[in-house]
Amino acid sequence: MNSKIDYNAMPDAAGHFGPYGGRFVSETLMHALDELQEIYSKAKSDPAFQAEFDKDLAHYVGRPSPLYYAERWSKKVGGAQIYLKREDLNHTGAHKVNNTIGQALLAKFTGKKRVIAETGAGQHGVATATVAARLGLECVVYMGAEDVQRQALNVYRMKLLGATVVPVTSGSKTLKDAMNEAMRDWVTNVDDTFYIIGTVAGPHPYPQLVRDFQCVIGREARAQCLEMTGKLPNALVACVGGGSNAIGLFHPFLEDESVKMYGVEAGGYGLESGKHAAPLNDGIPGILHGNRTYLMEDENGQIIETHSVSAGLDYPGVGPEHSWLKDVGRVDYVAINDDEAMQGFRTLTRVEGIMPALESSHAVAYAEKLAKELSQDDIIVVNLSGRGDKDILTVAKIDGIDV
Amino acid sequence: MNRIGQRLANLKAENRKALVTYIVNGDPRPDVSLAAMHALVEAGADIIELGVPFSDPMAEGPVIQRGHERALEHGTSLKGTMNLVKAFRETNQETPVVLMGYANPVERMGYEAFASQASDAGVDGLLTVDLPAEEAEALNVQLRKHNIENIFLLAPTTTDSRVERVVSLAGGFLYYVSLKGVTGAGNLDVDAVNARLNTIKQKTDLPVLVGFGIKDAASASAIGAIADGVVVGSVLVDAMGKNEQAGNDDILAALKAILTPMRQALDSL
Numbered sequence: 001m002n003s004k005i006d007y008n009a010m011p012d013a014a015g016h017f018g019p020y021g022g023r024f025v026s027e028t029l030m031h032a033l034d035e036l037q038e039i040y041s042k043a044k045s046d047p048a049f050q051a052e053f054d055k056d057l058a059h060y061v062g063r064p065s066p067l068y069y070a071e072r073w074s075k076k077v078g079g080a081q082i083y084l085k086r087e088d089l090n091h092t093g094a095h096k097v098n099n100t101i102g103q104a105l106l107a108k109f110t111g112k113k114r115v116i117a118e119t120g121a122g123q124h125g126v127a128t129a130t131v132a133a134r135l136g137l138e139c140v141v142y143m144g145a146e147d148v149q150r151q152a153l154n155v156y157r158m159k160l161l162g163a164t165v166v167p168v169t170s171g172s173k174t175l176k177d178a179m180n181e182a183m184r185d186w187v188t189n190v191d192d193t194f195y196i197i198g199t200v201a202g203p204h205p206y207p208q209l210v211r212d213f214q215c216v217i218g219r220e221a222r223a224q225c226l227e228m229t230g231k232l233p234n235a236l237v238a239c240v241g242g243g244s245n246a247i248g249l250f251h252p253f254l255e256d257e258s259v260k261m262y263g264v265e266a267g268g269y270g271l272e273s274g275k276h277a278a279p280l281n282d283g284i285p286g287i288l289h290g291n292r293t294y295l296m297e298d299e300n301g302q303i304i305e306t307h308s309v310s311a312g313l314d315y316p317g318v319g320p321e322h323s324w325l326k327d328v329g330r331v332d333y334v335a336i337n338d339d340e341a342m343q344g345f346r347t348l349t350r351v352e353g354i355m356p357a358l359e360s361s362h363a364v365a366y367a368e369k370l371a372k373e374l375s376q377d378d379i380i381v382v383n384l385s386g387r388g389d390k391d392i393l394t395v396a397k398i399d400g401i402d403v
Numbered sequence: 404m405n406r407i408g409q410r411l412a413n414l415k416a417e418n419r420k421a422l423v424t425y426i427v428n429g430d431p432r433p434d435v436s437l438a439a440m441h442a443l444v445e446a447g448a449d450i451i452e453l454g455v456p457f458s459d460p461m462a463e464g465p466v467i468q469r470g471h472e473r474a475l476e477h478g479t480s481l482k483g484t485m486n487l488v489k490a491f492r493e494t495n496q497e498t499p500v501v502l503m504g505y506a507n508p509v510e511r512m513g514y515e516a517f518a519s520q521a522s523d524a525g526v527d528g529l530l531t532v533d534l535p536a537e538e539a540e541a542l543n544v545q546l547r548k549h550n551i552e553n554i555f556l557l558a559p560t561t562t563d564s565r566v567e568r569v570v571s572l573a574g575g576f577l578y579y580v581s582l583k584g585v586t587g588a589g590n591l592d593v594d595a596v597n598a599r600l601n602t603i604k605q606k607t608d609l610p611v612l613v614g615f616g617i618k619d620a621a622s623a624s625a626i627g628a629i630a631d632g633v634v635v636g637s638v639l640v641d642a643m644g645k646n647e648q649a650g651n652d653d654i655l656a657a658l659k660a661i662l663t664p665m666r667q668a669l670d671s672l
Contacts, residue, residue, distance in 0.1 A: 030537075190560060286510055
């Protein structure tokens with residue numbers, strides 16, 4: 001590993017993380033992205049903006065989220081001591097709200113009265129609908145028609161919050177198609193609409209600003225771990241779809257060379273089956289949704305349909321910074337299959353009384369494997385990025401139970 | 404200057420407006436695409452834009468999205484699109500052909516391989532919707548090497564300073580997007596288009612063609628009066644969709660029925 005890498009220097013002025021990232025959108029959106037970049041640069045160095053963001057995180061989201069020592073689970077596994085960063089305890093039940101709070105404040109700065117979002121599992125849609133309700137903004141959420149089916153509870157939550165949920169029936173009817181449709185909306189309504197992207201992907205400056213908003217996770221976890229244990233963790237584990245919860249946890253630790261990091265992709269039916277959502281494990285670099293990054297695609301450059309039991313990970317791309325962190329070797333990207341993730345869901349629910357989202361269950365399952373390889377003096381911090389209530393119908397269906 | 408520049412220079416000398424037509428290769432099925440290209444020429448097309456289907460056509464409205472989906476169902480690829488151009492060139496050496504699509508299929512093939520194979524096939528230009536000037540330099544180097552023009556879009560939101568940046572890289576012609584939106588959307592605001600064209604014209608000698616929202620003789624005539632030509636797409640792809648089950652002859656007749664009045668309208672300006 002090259003210890004001279006300055007992780008804070010990324011991205012460069014044009015939004016590149018090495019060869020990844022950038023701005024690959026139609027001409028109509030270029031000006032809006034320039035404007036967003038300018039507004040964000042100002043906000044970033046504006047103490048008043050930062051103070052308002054911190055205040056909202058404390059009083060509306062409920063931060064800091066606890067770092068919880070999963071003692072019973074750790075003993076049962078019999079290896080490293082496992083700590084859970086409890087993003088599931090945030091208002092709206094996932095890490096997504098950290099970012100939507102930040103972007104909604106940016107939207108407020110621009111004076112735009114309408115926000116749009118894409119969503120997979122519905123967590124980002126709910127988090128967007130929530131901040132839109134609070135600020136009195138019109139909110140339209142695009143969601144793949146298949147995800148509308150499997151995440152019915154979140155769809156209804158968004159509607160209760162006053163959002164319009166638009167089912168997207170083109171392509172594979174999942175997150176990637178929702179993102180296409182959100183881009184189409186944005187290109188049409190660019191003058192009065194702020195696009196709240198939910199992950200660290202998309203055209204520059206989104207990967208950077210979403211990362212910056214999510215870094216509160218890692219900053220807190222680092223301080224909490226030092227305070228609770230007197231040392232840094234040996235390893236961090238987080239699931240990676242687009243990768244916002246993972247980058248949020250990892251980024252503040254990147255310069256701590258002793259801390260190993262594991263990004264867990266959705267292995268679906270297994271990497272060898274081809275039916276998964278693990279571009280960093282089994283994809284190649286390409287261009288989609290405004291950035292260059294690892295993608296799942298065929299030999300003609302067509303994006304292929306992905307599979308994961310968890311809607312939030314069911315995406316053929318990944319944030320460009322993860323592609324770069326893979327190439328420079330700072331983070332190991334691994335995969336956990338559907339059935340392993342389901343086992344992780346059940347274990348944490350029964351052993352600790354904490355029901356993880358199916359996305360986070362991928363990280364839980366990998367952490368259990370990793371803990372067994374480490375010693376009892378070692379510490380693993382797992383990002384419990386969301387709670388599992390939204391997945392109960394999916395789990396019941398797998399169990400053959402009609403709720 | 405390649406076929407695009409020659410064709411547009413000839414039109415200018417004749418004081419005529421360019422009619423650029425867009426269809427998607429393989430839509431509604433591959434066996435009609437070659438005949439469709441020839442039919443477009445017979446109906447008065449000056450330049451053919453051949454859509455390369457992509458799984459995620461983010462800038463397209465529902466009509467052209469469905470065109471891409473129909474083509475992909477038949478396994479249409481970038482490589483296959485080059486083969487179509489090669490077949491077209493067997494009997495037509497004059498009509499410029501521009502490939503229009505998204506960056507990833509070109510990225511996958513590799514910029515150098517793309518430029519060299521496209522040139523061999525007889526392709527004259529490339530319009531990559533999601534490859535703006537800021538990201539286009541590496542591809543541009545290869546395209547220049549093989550005498551393929553890089554066609555860029557300009558939009559109502561393109562600032563004056565960006566216009567300068569884009570025209571410094573552009574070749575062939577500039578494609579002005581008449582409205583904020585996806586293909587096939589909305590109604591034209593001819594006065595607004597005219598105002599922007601005047602600004603753009605001060606910054607470049609390249610012909611400026613206008614697309615998005617041109618759907619009949621009246622809109623072609625209104626835009627033709629202020630631009631160097633028009634680009635027609637969604638209305639042709641819509642006809643492909645409506646004639647999906649029809650025989651080839653009916654498809655060709657439908658294309659001609661749309662284009663003939665547009666050609667006449669442009670020629671009577």
